[in-house]
Amino acid sequence: MADFIVPSTSRPETDAEHRLQGPIHAQRHVRVICIGAxxxxxxxxxxxxRHFSNISLTVYEKNPEVSGTWWENRYPGCACDVPSHNYTWSFEPKLDWSAVYASSREIFQYFNAFARKYGLHNYVKVQHQVTGAYWNHQxxxxxxxxxxLKTGQEISHHCDVLVNASGILNNWRWPAIPGLDKYKGTLLHTANWDDNVNLNGRHVGLIGNGSSGIQVLPTIQPNVSKVTAFIREPTWVSPVQGLEQHVFSDQERLEFATKPGVLLEYRRNVERGLNGQFGIFLKGTNTNxxxxxxxxxxxxxxLHNPYLEERLIPNWxxxxxxLTPGVGYLEALGKENVEVVYGEITRITEKGCVCDNGNEYPVDVLICATGFDTSFKPRFPVVGPNGKNLQDVWKEEAQSYLGVAAAEFPNYLIFLGPNCPIGNGPVLSAIECQADYMLKLIDRFQTNNISQFSPKQEAIDDFIAHKDQFMQKTVWNDACRSWYKGRPDGPVTALxxxxxxxxIEAMMEVRLDDWEVKYNGNRFAWLGNGYSQTELDPTADWAFYVRDKDDDEPLSRGRKLQLVNRSGTMSRNVGVNFTGKRDTGESKAIAPKI
Structure with missing residues (x-):
């Protein structure tokens, strides 16, 4: 085998020139920066x-610990609204979840243990906050x-590929209510909780009836003297049939840990149920x-209260x-020490809240369960080759390519970007397919002399047009106030x-015709010096393609999918709604045409 030739010249080589000295698909060194752990x-x-070599990775995390939102959110009752055994990576189950809906502390422990098990802390710099990203033209x-954040020092680091994994439900915000700074009592936000505050025996005001507020109320209600719950709009709240809160017994956890296949089948059954409920979001379906x-x-x-029923049950x-499994929330609203104030808070005083009914409601502690900035704009400047800042480009409406990239911002990838399935079904499986998609792009970047890759604007325009048309037949398009869209009558930007x-099926393959790709030099420099990667491996079989039968992987998309999704191994699946009834697909809105 020929030696790897290093040319004798002092002139810096381009990537294309360097590739001519090596085999086909030589793996150049790639520097990756990820924002958020x-x-x-x-x-x-x-x-x-697991999959790459010759890559350097640095993950910058603003918090003192990894796990993101699950380290940050520690308010009373904080939990995930996805069944815990299915809020794990598909390949990394947890055997000993305490309950169907596990606490945020338990979820933090899962992701932290995942990082420890695979040595991921080695890549992470905690208490380091990214403040900007600027394209390097040279x-x-x-x-x-x-x-x-520990020293206050500003540093700079260069990367070939930048990945924004800072999340969407992460940048918490105070409510925009006049006088908030004048309040003299204890002020708390659910996403910035102070564990030193003792609520026992105190009069607590709770602003908001979103997911956080729904979890907080039944947790604190038994221990406080009174809760004044400020609610400005209705919302659908109910446990999911068959997936109510349940604490796993020692025997159940033992079987999950010791009986082969028991936990796997339990997880698959829950996932099948979650994936069978998409019809809920389509208007006119039996499921909805x-x-x-x-x-x-x-x-x-x-509720068993006509006043609350009229105000809390939506007309959308x-x-x-x-949807939030409101374990104990509706019952808590009817407790003797809970007062529900329905309407807008017009201002906040030193003592408490003044509402649009003209009354002031003094409280000892004011909890703001008022959510996050979900505009999708980066929290720091991201400046591309043309000098545009993505913060400005996405100021009015965030438009991405399949939730992972933006036009004219090459080599920049996004987890959970605009219009990805963050509320359509199981979210961690969607994150996994995003990661796989990104790795396919990075692999192509590493093994070809590519300098830039970014989605074409025309591809994004077509995707947005398709998305907007599709959303017309979904419940998300109703005129409700939701973080799924910037305003009640605006386009759905989150889903x-x-x-x-x-x-998952849409993201299985990279559609390169949707991408603008630029090369360093001749685009075929990846062909190299004529040698294959196989010839460089003395342990490889140099006649690997000679066989006595055709055992190739499927070449068509349809056959590949049947292999991946284990087609033929299940009896007929049908959608299931929250009542436990099976949706037969009678609605023309969802009936597939084969």
């Missing part, structure tokens, strides 16, 4: 470590500025109609806002136009 950032680190890639009737009756039964479709399974 939450679930997405940790998964990227795991997959890069070298390509980005110059990233970072602030060391029956779920809405069921949840209305359940709310009426739990189930699913327009994120994918389809199910999670639909997204």
């Amino acid at each position: 939450g679930a997405s950032g940790l998964l990227l680190a795991y997959k890069l470590q 070298k390509g890639g980005y110059n990233v500025t970072i602030k060391d 109609n029956e779920t809405e009737a069921y949840m209305k009756s359940q709310m009426q039964e739990r 479709h189930v699913g327009c806002r994120r 994918w136009p389809g199910s999670t399974l639909h997204y």
